[in-house]
Amino acid sequence: MYAFDIERPTTIAEAVEALKNDEAQALGGGQTLIPTLKQRLAAPEVLVSLSGIAEMKGVSASDGVVTVGGGATHGEVAQGASAYPALAALAGGIGDPAVRNRGTIGGSIANNDPSACYPAAALGSGATIKTNSREIAADDYFQGMFETALEEGEIVTGVSFPIPKAANYQKFVQPASRFALVGVFVAKYADGVRVAVTGAAEEGVFRWSEAEQALSADFSAKALEGLSVPADGMIADMHGSAEYRAHLVKVLTGRAVTAC
Structure with a gap:
């Protein structure tokens, strides 16, 4: 760590004003920012804590x-x-x-x-x-x-x-971090189904549109048969290959639908 100042605004307006300082950075719960500071991946001169803002x-x-x-x-x-x-x-x-x-x-x-x-x-x-x-x-x-x-x-x-008619989140947990190796959130609304995937893609969270279309027509795990998620663009690391993550997306989507 290194020396920095901290400001504790009590209103959103005060926080916005404090963040006008080019060297300032907002601090929420600190679960991401503090480890980042410890690794010297960020070095703001001022942290603006948002924890005291009642609104x-x-x-x-x-x-x-x-x-x-x-x-x-x-x-x-x-x-x-x-x-x-x-x-x-x-x-x-x-x-x-x-x-x-x-x-x-x-x-x-x-x-x-x-x-x-x-x-x-x-x-x-x-x-x-x-x-x-x-x-x-x-x-x-x-x-x-x-x-x-x-x-x-x-x-x-x-x-x-x-609030949807039905929804479920399925997460394959990476044990050390508790982050999602892959996580799938399925929500059924009157106008259709939404399927969002985290943990899998290099570009971050995304919607699986093919599954959404299939599930909007037939909200059952069987509707996913014949569908697959391309491994291209999936994260590959020591915890799992791109192909493994692509496979998990389909598996977890089916589990989420069944659990709804």
């Missing part, structure tokens, strides 16, 4: 939508998103109790780690990402590995999830 807290449900404040921890989502059981279960399976007590949905969505769970829930739900200045559809928000539509100094203040 970014809380989980609520209204008119068929669950809204989660950007500062809500994984543990709070697990307990508070009962109106959307698949989302609550996903949050309850992130990391370990220490991670769930500190990590925030806003930090996860802003970082867009290619193996994180929340991006799959957001994309699979057709969620809306709310920032201090605008609202962004999930389909437009996630733009590649660690890449999002966020502009410099923009803060994720909340995420709104339309």
Whole structure:
């Protein structure tokens, strides 16, 4: 680690003002940023903590939508998103109790780690990402590995999830990190099925459109027969080959559909 200053704003407006400093970086729960600082992969002079901003807290449900404040921890989502059981279960399976007590949905969505769970829930739900200045559809928000539509100094203040008729998240856990080696979020809505995959692709979270079409016509695991996910563009590392991850995508999608 190295020396840096920390600011603790109590409102979104104060946080936005603090982030106008070119050497400042937002700090959510710190579950990604702190290890990054320890490895000297980032070296901001000022950290702007978002943990004290009350207007970014809380989980609520209204008119068929669950809204989660950007500062809500994984543990709070697990307990508070009962109106959307698949989302609550996903949050309850992130990391370990220490991670769930500190990590925030806003930090996860802003970082867009290619193996994180929340991006799959957001994309699979057709969620809306709310920032201090605008609202962004999930389909437009996630733009590649660690890449999002966020502009410099923009803060994720909340995420709104339309509640589906049925949904389930299946994660093949990488034991050491608890990240998803592959994770698949399936959500069935009145206008069709959405399937979002995390942990598998080099470009990060993505929708499996062929499966969506098949499942929209026949919402059963049998509808996936004959479909396959290309290994091209899949992550290949010590934990699994590209072909293995492609295989897991189909297997987990079937399991998610069956569990709905």
